[in-house]
Each structure stands twice: as C-alpha cells, then as structure tokens.
Amino acid sequence: METFDWIEVGAKAAFLVIVLLQVVPIMVWVERRGSALMQNRLGPNRCGPLGLLQSLADVVKFLWKEDPVPGHVEPFYYLLAPLVSVVPAFMTFAVIPFASSIQIGTHTVHFQVADLNVGLLYVFSIASLGVYGIIMAGWASNNKYTMLGSLRSSSQMISYELSMGLSVIGIIMTFSSLKLGDIAQQQGQLITQIGPIVLPEWLAIPRWGIFLQPLGFLIFLVSVFAETNRLPFDLPEGESELVAGYHLEYGAMKFALFMMAEYLNMTTASGLLATLYFGGWQLLPGMHTILGLVQSSLGLTGVAAEWARVLFEGASFSIKTAFFMWFFVWVRWTLPRFRYDQLMDLGWKVMLPLSLANIFITAILTFYGWV
C-alpha cells in the first residue's frame, strides 16, 4: 500500500467513527423529544435550545459518577462486556458506502472504508458478535435477572438472525453481488419492465431493493428490530419483568457504553436498510434537479461539481438513514412489548417460512429473468 492509500483509509475510518460518535447523543435527544411529542409532553427542554445540550450534560454526569464494581461479579468479564458490545457496533459500518466515488489525481476514492468482497457476509458475521456483549454482561453480573435477560437475548438473536440472513439472500440473488458498493451502484438503474409488461418511460421507477424485494424488506425490517433489541422486541431488558435485564448491575460510563452500542446498532441497521432497499447513496427523486440547479447557479465545473455531487449523495444517504432511525423511535413509542412465546412464534413460525418462500419466489423470478 502506498502512503496515499494509508491516508485515505485512515481518513475515512476516522470520519466514520467521529460521525457515529456524534450520532449517539443526537439520537438520544431525538428519542426523548420524539417520545415527548408522541405522549403530548415537552421532554428535555432546559439545557440549551430545545434541550439539545441535555445529552452533553448526561455524558458529563456519566463520566463523573462514582463507578463501583459490585462485589459478586466476575470482574474481568464484567468489565469486558461493555467493550464487547460497543466494538462490533462500530465495525459493521465499515462496509456501508455513504457516497459513490471521486477522482483525486490518479486515484479513485470510494466513500466506503472497505469494499470487501464478502461485504454482506461481513455485516452479518460482525452483527452476530454483538450478542456476546449481552451474554457476557448477563453472566458476569452473577444475578438472576441479568442471567435471564442474557438467555432471552441469545435465543432471540439466534431465532431472528436466521430470518434476517435468509431475507437478504433475495437481494444477493437479484443484484448477484455481496459487495455493498455494487448493490448501491446497481440500484441507480431504472425498472423498465415488470415481467412481460414493458413500462412506459414516465412510469419507470428506480431499481431499488424495496421494489424488487418487498417481502424481503419487511422480513429484514422486523428481524433488524429484534436484532437491535428495540421495542417491540426489547425482552432482554424488559424492565417490568427483569428490573433492567442484562445491564442491571452496570452504572455510570459502563452503562452508557451499552446504550451507545444500542444506538450504534440502530444507526448501522438504518444504514443497511437504506443501502440494501432504498438505493444507498443514490439521489432521492428530485435531488438530481436540485443538484443541477446548484451546480449551474454557483457555476461549478470539474472537480468542484464532482464534490457537490458527492455531498448530495452523502446527504441523500443521510436522509434515508435518518428516516429509518426516526422509524425506530416511532415504533418504540407506538407498539407494546411482545410476550416471549409470541416473539418466538413470530420468529420461527412466521418469519422463517416467509423468508424461505421469498428465496423460492426470487429464484423462480430470477430464472425467468423477471427481476
């Protein structure tokens, strides 16, 4: 590797980590204000404008709180568990492209930390590691409630990982690539015909995953909620039954790390939903026109115009991701929690058969060349 490559990879990784770290407090704020909005109250509104600095105040509090380690825990694994949940949450975003590429000198820079050949498999393998943080925390805390929480989470995650992995196989079949860069790239095309019917030009819709794999999208969406332990699937923490679930014995910054991991997982899941099913960095309808207007009115040409395009692509990706993150909050404050047997029934008796059927249908459609 040359120096340029090292700088490029380092810069992209640093950029992503910094952005993701900023996303967490903002999401906490959105969650609080959003829940307040839905419950007809104000939410945090004293620190800074609209309570925006509340998260900052919380961080200061987390950092300065006394941070005891209870006497009955397994110290090594107890301290390791928060790290084990946070690190995979950061790692997954490495393969998600947040804009297309740009030419700098002789180099083509892709706005993606690593365009791995095994992209999607990498996402799932890292996502499957996230459960260890929860298991480790529950077990090392040496408490029956945490233990129950971690048992619940591990069985829940295994059950929904299956349907999550299987639902994406449809996407892999239609775009015949595991590379997330390729998948996002291919979604820039248009669907010109549905089966034997050729669509008129004005009806052509973008070739986004949601239009090709509507069922797969639904299954993936539900599974992702279960995988990130968000309501209505937050049984591992179910405060009314398990006090606080797997992070019961944690306080101060260690507790904050678990919260961070949850919000980071949400961000990654939203990014993944946007990339796989909503065209990733492909511009939203109408943004092409705005981009053209901006470029012509500012008189941008050459490199400057290219950078404007990259900015717009980044914005498009961010809007899509932000929508899904809002969706997570929206669902959390709308739906009640599942009962445990309902959760398992949904996973094994509904989601799994549906995702298998989705693969089957996609295979037939692909065989006849309809998708």
Next chain:
Amino acid sequence: MNISPYFFYAFGGIAIACSLLVILKRNPVASAFSLVMVFFSFAGIYALLDAHLIATLQIFVYAGAIMVLFIFVIMLLNADVPSFDLGRTHLGIRIATGLLSVATLALFIWAFSTTQLTPPVDQFTPERIDAAGGNTQVVSELMFSEYILPFELTSVLLLAAIVGAVAIAKRKLSEGRS
C-alpha cells in the same frame, strides 16, 4: 510495507493463549468465551492469507452461531461443576496424557519441519482469484459446478441430523406424557 508477519504472530499468539485458557479455565462459560477468541484469531489469520470468505464464515458460523448456542446451553444447564478434578484422576492416566501430548507435539513439529510448503496451484494464486472476481465468486462457482454432488450431499446430511434431533426431542416429549 508488509505488516502481515507481525499480525500473523499477534493472531497466532492470541490463538495459542486462548486455546490454553479454554482448557485451564475452571468455569465452562469462561472457557467458551476463550474459544470464541480462538475462532476470532483464526479468522484473522485466514484474512491475512487472502481467504476473506473463509475468514468471514469462520466468524459467522463458529463464533456467531455455534458458540452462542454452546454458551446458551451451558448457561441453561447451569453447568457450574467442573467436568473433571485434576487431583482425583489416576496417576497412570495423568502420565499417559502427558506422554500423548508430548508425542502429538513432536509429531506436529516433525510434520511441519519436514514438509515443503507448496505454493497454491497456479490456477488459484491471489492475483488470479482477484481477477476472477474474488474469493466468493471462485468458491461458489466451484461449489455449484465441480463439487455440486458433495455439496448437496452435505445438505442432506444436515437435514438428516435435524430430523434426528426432532425425533429424539419428540420421543422424550411423548414419554413424558404417557
């Protein structure tokens, strides 16, 4: 700048240390966590060898699925009792175990020092694999053309195992009822 050897030694070292922890830890859950680390460092070594697919599958299947199930079962059974007590094993068994381990180590050292490392068959050099579209493409093409029969047979084997597991579970259930 080639940094691979350092990473190899780092991952290899972690793998050996954690393998030792797997057998030395008294608590089965802690052993299982160490085993996860072993799988993880193996994946690191595979990735260094440009075998990205195998590395990912190693994490996905072993660390992500099988070990979660292992830990789940251990926790569910609450198997806190150590499986053996070193102080109470027979002296003969201890000596035999020691001798066997030394013999295995000697065998490995002999095998690795006498065999010549052959570079990959020229069809499968890293450059050619990259040109053919990467690991995943090459492996899947081979799997669904040349090795389709073994591949499908493996899935039948797995199916048989699943059916067997369900049959055993169901038999216990019906016995419990009667």
